[in-house]
Amino acid sequence: MLDNDYVKIFSGTFIIVQLVVDRLDSVGINAIVKDESESARMAGFGSSFQGFQELYVSKEELDHAIPIVEAVKGELEV
Known part of the structure:
Protein backbone atom coordinates (compact mmCIF):
# COMPACT_ATOMS: atom_id res chain seq x y z
CA MET A 1 0.00 0.00 0.00
CA LEU A 2 1.44 3.34 -1.02
CA ASP A 3 0.39 6.45 0.89
CA ILE A 16 -19.46 9.32 13.29
CA VAL A 17 -16.41 7.80 11.61
CA GLN A 18 -17.63 4.32 12.58
CA LEU A 19 -21.04 5.10 11.11
CA VAL A 20 -19.40 6.09 7.81
CA VAL A 21 -17.16 3.00 7.90
CA ASP A 22 -20.22 0.77 8.40
CA ARG A 23 -21.98 2.36 5.44
CA LEU A 24 -18.90 2.01 3.25
CA ASP A 25 -18.45 -1.62 4.33
CA SER A 26 -22.04 -2.38 3.39
CA VAL A 27 -21.26 -1.56 -0.26
CA GLY A 28 -17.87 -3.27 -0.29
CA ILE A 29 -15.61 -0.25 0.19
CA ASN A 30 -12.70 -0.90 2.53
CA ALA A 31 -11.79 2.25 4.42
CA ILE A 32 -8.75 2.92 6.57
CA VAL A 33 -9.19 4.72 9.88
CA LYS A 34 -6.30 6.77 11.21
CA ASP A 35 -6.39 7.72 14.88
CA GLU A 36 -3.40 9.85 15.85
CA SER A 37 -4.57 10.22 19.45
CA GLU A 38 -4.74 6.46 19.99
CA SER A 39 -1.32 6.00 18.41
CA ALA A 40 0.10 8.72 20.67
CA ARG A 41 -1.56 7.19 23.76
CA MET A 42 -0.12 3.77 23.00
CA ALA A 43 3.33 5.31 22.59
CA GLY A 44 3.05 7.01 25.99
CA PHE A 45 2.21 10.50 24.80
CA GLY A 46 -0.95 12.51 25.33
CA SER A 47 -3.19 14.16 22.79
CA SER A 48 -5.63 17.02 23.07
CA PHE A 49 -7.94 15.57 20.39
CA GLN A 50 -9.11 12.29 21.93
CA GLY A 51 -11.45 10.31 19.72
CA PHE A 52 -10.77 12.37 16.57
CA GLN A 53 -10.20 10.13 13.56
CA GLU A 54 -9.50 10.44 9.85
CA LEU A 55 -11.00 8.19 7.20
CA TYR A 56 -9.19 7.22 4.00
CA VAL A 57 -10.25 5.27 0.91
CA SER A 58 -8.34 4.20 -2.16
CA LYS A 59 -8.43 6.52 -5.14
CA GLU A 60 -10.16 3.76 -7.09
CA GLU A 61 -13.13 3.78 -4.68
CA LEU A 62 -13.27 7.55 -4.17
CA ASP A 63 -16.13 8.25 -6.59
CA HIS A 64 -18.34 5.68 -4.85
CA ALA A 65 -17.34 6.71 -1.31
CA ILE A 66 -17.96 10.47 -1.51
CA PRO A 67 -21.77 10.22 -1.95
CA ILE A 68 -21.96 7.91 1.07
CA VAL A 69 -19.99 10.35 3.23
CA GLU A 70 -22.18 13.23 2.03
CA ALA A 71 -25.34 11.24 2.84
CA VAL A 72 -24.17 10.56 6.39
CA LYS A 73 -23.23 14.22 6.88
CA GLY A 74 -26.66 15.23 5.57
CA GLU A 75 -28.41 12.89 8.01
CA LEU A 76 -26.53 14.48 10.89
CA GLU A 77 -27.50 18.04 9.95
CA VAL A 78 -30.94 18.43 11.45
Missing part, protein backbone atom coordinates in the same frame (compact mmCIF):
# COMPACT_ATOMS: atom_id res chain seq x y z
CA ASN A 4 -0.48 8.28 -2.32
CA ASP A 5 -2.98 5.56 -3.28
CA TYR A 6 -5.35 6.71 -0.53
CA VAL A 7 -7.28 9.92 -0.04
CA LYS A 8 -8.72 11.38 3.16
CA ILE A 9 -12.47 11.70 2.71
CA PHE A 10 -13.69 12.47 6.22
CA SER A 11 -12.55 13.38 9.71
CA GLY A 12 -14.57 13.48 12.89
CA THR A 13 -15.40 11.77 16.13
CA PHE A 14 -15.08 8.03 16.66
CA ILE A 15 -18.83 7.45 16.55
Whole structure:
Protein backbone atom coordinates (compact mmCIF):
# COMPACT_ATOMS: atom_id res chain seq x y z
CA MET A 1 0.00 0.00 0.00
CA LEU A 2 1.44 3.34 -1.02
CA ASP A 3 0.39 6.45 0.89
CA ASN A 4 -0.48 8.28 -2.32
CA ASP A 5 -2.98 5.56 -3.28
CA TYR A 6 -5.35 6.71 -0.53
CA VAL A 7 -7.28 9.92 -0.04
CA LYS A 8 -8.72 11.38 3.16
CA ILE A 9 -12.47 11.70 2.71
CA PHE A 10 -13.69 12.47 6.22
CA SER A 11 -12.55 13.38 9.71
CA GLY A 12 -14.57 13.48 12.89
CA THR A 13 -15.40 11.77 16.13
CA PHE A 14 -15.08 8.03 16.66
CA ILE A 15 -18.83 7.45 16.55
CA ILE A 16 -19.46 9.32 13.29
CA VAL A 17 -16.41 7.80 11.61
CA GLN A 18 -17.63 4.32 12.58
CA LEU A 19 -21.04 5.10 11.11
CA VAL A 20 -19.40 6.09 7.81
CA VAL A 21 -17.16 3.00 7.90
CA ASP A 22 -20.22 0.77 8.40
CA ARG A 23 -21.98 2.36 5.44
CA LEU A 24 -18.90 2.01 3.25
CA ASP A 25 -18.45 -1.62 4.33
CA SER A 26 -22.04 -2.38 3.39
CA VAL A 27 -21.26 -1.56 -0.26
CA GLY A 28 -17.87 -3.27 -0.29
CA ILE A 29 -15.61 -0.25 0.19
CA ASN A 30 -12.70 -0.90 2.53
CA ALA A 31 -11.79 2.25 4.42
CA ILE A 32 -8.75 2.92 6.57
CA VAL A 33 -9.19 4.72 9.88
CA LYS A 34 -6.30 6.77 11.21
CA ASP A 35 -6.39 7.72 14.88
CA GLU A 36 -3.40 9.85 15.85
CA SER A 37 -4.57 10.22 19.45
CA GLU A 38 -4.74 6.46 19.99
CA SER A 39 -1.32 6.00 18.41
CA ALA A 40 0.10 8.72 20.67
CA ARG A 41 -1.56 7.19 23.76
CA MET A 42 -0.12 3.77 23.00
CA ALA A 43 3.33 5.31 22.59
CA GLY A 44 3.05 7.01 25.99
CA PHE A 45 2.21 10.50 24.80
CA GLY A 46 -0.95 12.51 25.33
CA SER A 47 -3.19 14.16 22.79
CA SER A 48 -5.63 17.02 23.07
CA PHE A 49 -7.94 15.57 20.39
CA GLN A 50 -9.11 12.29 21.93
CA GLY A 51 -11.45 10.31 19.72
CA PHE A 52 -10.77 12.37 16.57
CA GLN A 53 -10.20 10.13 13.56
CA GLU A 54 -9.50 10.44 9.85
CA LEU A 55 -11.00 8.19 7.20
CA TYR A 56 -9.19 7.22 4.00
CA VAL A 57 -10.25 5.27 0.91
CA SER A 58 -8.34 4.20 -2.16
CA LYS A 59 -8.43 6.52 -5.14
CA GLU A 60 -10.16 3.76 -7.09
CA GLU A 61 -13.13 3.78 -4.68
CA LEU A 62 -13.27 7.55 -4.17
CA ASP A 63 -16.13 8.25 -6.59
CA HIS A 64 -18.34 5.68 -4.85
CA ALA A 65 -17.34 6.71 -1.31
CA ILE A 66 -17.96 10.47 -1.51
CA PRO A 67 -21.77 10.22 -1.95
CA ILE A 68 -21.96 7.91 1.07
CA VAL A 69 -19.99 10.35 3.23
CA GLU A 70 -22.18 13.23 2.03
CA ALA A 71 -25.34 11.24 2.84
CA VAL A 72 -24.17 10.56 6.39
CA LYS A 73 -23.23 14.22 6.88
CA GLY A 74 -26.66 15.23 5.57
CA GLU A 75 -28.41 12.89 8.01
CA LEU A 76 -26.53 14.48 10.89
CA GLU A 77 -27.50 18.04 9.95
CA VAL A 78 -30.94 18.43 11.45
